[in-house]
Amino acid sequence: MSHPKLEVSPVARLFKALSDQTRLRIVALLSHGELCVCHVQAALKLPQPNVSRQLGILRSAGLVEDRREGSWVYYRLKPQADSDCERQIRGLVQGFAKDAALGREVERLLKSKGPGKCEAGR
């Protein structure tokens, strides 16, 4: 309240959510398509609670949205209402698109996508 001008909070919230290496890697994965938690878990080789927690942080920051399908919960990047945030996200995704190894990894995950396939990579 003390600084009516120079208010930049939506972007600050965005950057705060993206200031963690793990969350950035999740966004990098999701920039190539919707994935369920266990896919992210397999891709990043991280314990499940950690992945779930980071996804929750991204969700409450409005960066991703989720969709339940049976036992599985699929996450995807969420379009940003704030135009500044949207531009930042687009720039980020544009950078990830250049990463060939990342593309291959996500492609492999997407092939094993769907119910009953979540043991991929174990």
Next chain:
Amino acid sequence: MSHPKLEVSPVARLFKALSDQTRLRIVALLSHGELCVCHVQAALKLPQPNVSRQLGILRSAGLVEDRREGSWVYYRLKPQADSDCERQIRGLVQGFAKDAALGREVERLLKSKGPGKCEAGR
């Protein structure tokens, strides 16, 4: 080291530096031109050690560079070596450019720029 692929650390470092409201506001100011510490201090109405510390964080993150001129130290945005970081910064600056109030504020500061003028705004 444990994740050779999916490495996004330079951007993560950038976002971490930008994840703070105060630092974002400083970058917003500097996006309109070089300023000395006392100008930033006056613009944001923050205690001097706070401004100096946040500027130091931005500097060690490679986001700004400084130049001493007599007693005054001027800070400016630093071009990013990493192309992803450069793109994000450009997007950010582009967003700040739309802020009319911000533009007026910086203009006022720039008019009082220079040695002996740092009492501007007090």
Next chain:
DNA sequence: TGCCGATATATGGGTATCGGTATATACTGA
């Protein structure tokens, strides 16, 4: 040298964050 303004750093308290482990919830199928 000594003083002064500008800037930087040190210190301490309160708070937030991160990761690991354990546990809880949600859904499916028998």
Next chain:
DNA sequence: TCAGTATATACCGATACCCATATATCGGCA
């Protein structure tokens, strides 16, 4: 209803952060 899988949350200790205050450093000038 029970068992099993997928996901979320609670709790904990360690660490990192933010701020305010106090102090230190630096440059200019008398």
